[in-house]
Amino acid sequence: MAKAELVRANEAASTREAFRRILRGVASTVTIITTRWEGRRYGMVATAAMSVSFEPPSFMVAINRSASAYRALEAQGAFAVNIIGRTDEHVAKGFAEAPGEERFRSGHWLDYLEDGEFENLPYLDSCQAAIFCKTAKTAIFGTHTLFIGEVHDILAHGRSHPLLYLDGGFGGYVASPKRDSHLERDNSLMPCPL
C-alpha cells in the first residue's frame, strides 16, 4: 500500500490543496444544467449533482454563485439536468469552453414545452436522460448555493453509458469482471444507491 499522507486541519492552505487534489480522484457522471430566463438560454457543465430522495423524486446541484448561469437559475426557479452520455463528449467539451448562448452551438438542443410552466427549458436531444425540475429548496454554503429540484418530468433514452469526468479528463465506465457465481449473486443484494 502506498504511504498515507496526512494533511492537518491547522494547515489551512494545504487542506484546501489536498481537498482539491483528492476531488480530482473522485469520478462523476457529467451533467449539463440548463435554464432559461427572459428568453435567453443559460447552462453549465456540472459534476456536483446528485439525487436527493425518491419521495418526492428530487435532484440537486451545487452552483458557484459566481457562475454565469447562477442568476438565471435563481430567478427562473426551474432547471433541466441533462445526463450526458459518452457519445456526447464533444458536446460537454464545447459547452465547457464557450461563453453564454454560444454554449448551445455544440449538439442539438431542443426546448421543453410543458404548459408554459417550464418556460422552454433547453435540453440536449441526444442526452442519456433529461430531468426537468422545479426548485423546491435552496441552501447557501460557502461559495455555493444548493438547488434542490423536485422532478416534474423525465425524458429518457434507454441507455446507460454515462460520460464520466476524472483527473481533469473524460472517460467512461467499465464493469468489474464477475469472479464467480457467489459474487454475481451478491450484486443483487446491493442496496439502492439512495
Place this chain on the structure above:
Amino acid sequence: MAKAELVRANEAASTREAFRRILRGVASTVTIITTRWEGRRYGMVATAAMSVSFEPPSFMVAINRSASAYRALEAQGAFAVNIIGRTDEHVAKGFAEAPGEERFRSGHWLDYLEDGEFENLPYLDSCQAAIFCKTAKTAIFGTHTLFIGEVHDILAHGRSHPLLYLDGGFGGYVASPKRDSHLERDNSLMPCPL
C-alpha cells in the same frame, strides 16, 4: 438514436419509476460514510455524496432518515467520508451486506484520533482518501437529510482508481482515447468540476 420515451409529471407512479431507472444509469464513486456514537461505530455505503465548495472546503451526503446510521450521524455532528478505491470492492460489498458493527469486519479499519474532537471516527486504512468533516449545516428534504460537512482533515493516498457503481454493479473508470493534439490541448481548458 434510440427513441425518446417521455414520462409525464401527471403520472406520478411512472415518474418515480422512471427516476429510479435513470438513476441506475448515473455512475458514481462509491463512498463509505462513518461515524461513532457512544463508543459504537456506524457506517453506510453511499453514492449520493459530493463536494459543495472549496471555501470553506466542504463535502455533503444525503442520508435516508430510516438508515441505521442516521441517528448516530445526527447526534455526533462529525463524519468521515471514505473514498473507496477499486481494490476495495470486496469491502464495499461486505459493508453493504452486513448489519451494524459487523460491517467493519471487512477491511482494515482504524480510528482517527485528533484531540478528542472527532471521537475516533473510523476510517478504512486502504481507502483512496478519507475526509474528516464536522457537520456545519443540515437540510431536510423528503425522506432524506443533507449533511454538509466542513472538511477538517484529509488522509490521502496518491491514487485515482475510484470504485464506481452503475446499473446495480461495481466497476471502474476508463479514460477516453486522446483523438488528436487539439483535443488533448482542450482537456486543459476544462473548468474545475466545482
